Amino acid sequence: MTFLAIDVGNTRLKWALFDAPHPGASVRAHGAEFLDNIERLAEGAWAGLPAPTHMLGCIVAGDAVKRRVVEQMELWDVPARWVVSSAQEAGLVNGYDHPSRLGSDRWVAMIGARHRMLAQGPARPLIVVMVGTAVTVEAIDAEGRFLGGLILPGHGIMLRALETGTAGLHVPTGEVRLFPTNTSDALTSGGTYAIAGAVERMVQHVIQHCGEPPACMMTGGAGWKMAPSMTRPFELIENLIFDGLLEIASRRFAAQPV
Numbered sequence: 001m002t003f004l005a006i007d008v009g010n011t012r013l014k015w016a017l018f019d020a021p022h023p024g025a026s027v028r029a030h031g032a033e034f035l036d037n038i039e040r041l042a043e044g045a046w047a048g049l050p051a052p053t054h055m056l057g058c059i060v061a062g063d064a065v066k067r068r069v070v071e072q073m074e075l076w077d078v079p080a081r082w083v084v085s086s087a088q089e090a091g092l093v094n095g096y097d098h099p100s101r102l103g104s105d106r107w108v109a110m111i112g113a114r115h116r117m118l119a120q121g122p123a124r125p126l127i128v129v130m131v132g133t134a135v136t137v138e139a140i141d142a143e144g145r146f147l148g149g150l151i152l153p154g155h156g157i158m159l160r161a162l163e164t165g166t167a168g169l170h171v172p173t174g175e176v177r178l179f180p181t182n183t184s185d186a187l188t189s190g191g192t193y194a195i196a197g198a199v200e201r202m203v204q205h206v207i208q209h210c211g212e213p214p215a216c217m218m219t220g221g222a223g224w225k226m227a228p229s230m231t232r233p234f235e236l237i238e239n240l241i242f243d244g245l246l247e248i249a250s251r252r253f254a255a256q257p258v
């Protein structure tokens with residue numbers, strides 16, 4: 001039983017092939033492609049893989065991209081299955097006004113984070129920060145109810161917005177500084193602290209609402225950029241979405257014959 005997990009964001013497709021559709025399964029192979037390069041998968045990174053017996057993915061990049069991914073998967077017989085956010089799944093309750101409108105990447109990452117926390121110790125409130133094309137900041141109470149979350153532009157979008165909206169902001173990437181003294185550093189620091197500041201506010205909201213400090217987890221392709229600038233200790237996790245997909249897969253595929 002091999003399990004292919006796929007996470008398609010607005011910038012890159014991330015994939016991992018696991019030994020089994022269960023939490024804790026070992027990774028046989030993994031990779032990431034920018035969306036422009038999806039067409040290379042079947043003849044490239046996927047060509048030598050053992051055929052997956054199960055697949056589950058989440059995608060927020062739109063239907064055209066989804067079709068291109070499914071086309072690459074024709075290499076194997078495995079059906080493409082995609083998570084849709086629901087009112088509840090794997091111990092999490094979805095507090096969104098319209099649960100299915102919540103980005104499935106956010107939902108799956110929260111499921112991964114919640115189970116990771118429960119494996120480490122007693123249930124606590126939880127903050128899940130995902131730093132990708134956009135940045136999301138989710139709040140979950142100790143009982144596993146998703147209370148709500150923030151969506152912010154990611155580093156790249158913030159910089160592009162400033163570049164296109166001004167005459168004088170076309171500069172290379174800078175460093176994060178407490179007191180930036182050039183345009184590059186001012187832009188990089190501004191974006192980084194905008195995100196760190198929003199996260200800090202959400203932590204305060206959770207402490208106020210839940211009466212105890214949350215566990216804080218961060219993931220996403222640009223998580224490492226944010227980690228040194230956070231106001232509180234954050235556990236940086238390579239890919240919470242894969243953790244969440246394994247949790248969901250173990251429930252969906254458990255009783256199913258191969």
Ligand SMILES: Nc1ncnc2c1ncn2[C@@H]1O[C@H](COP(=O)(O)OP(=O)(O)O)[C@@H](O)[C@H]1O
Nearest residue numbers: 009010011012131132133134154156220221222
């Ligand atoms: N090797 C890399 N190449 C390009 N961007 C990277 C790389 N590693 C991290 N990043 C950053 O990560 C962001 C994309 O992260 P990712 O998690 O793939 O986003 P998404 O899930 O939205 O596709 C980019 O905006 C970029 O800033």
Ligand SMILES: CC(C)(COP(=O)(O)O)[C@@H](O)C(=O)NCCC(=O)O
Nearest residue numbers: 009010060101102103105132133134
């Ligand atoms: C917020 C997002 C754009 C994040 O996308 P990403 O940065 O992972 O590419 C995505 O989760 C999305 O399109 N969500 C739907 C709207 C919502 O969650 O409310």
Ligand SMILES: [K+]
Nearest residue numbers: 008009105132
């Ligand atoms: K993502």
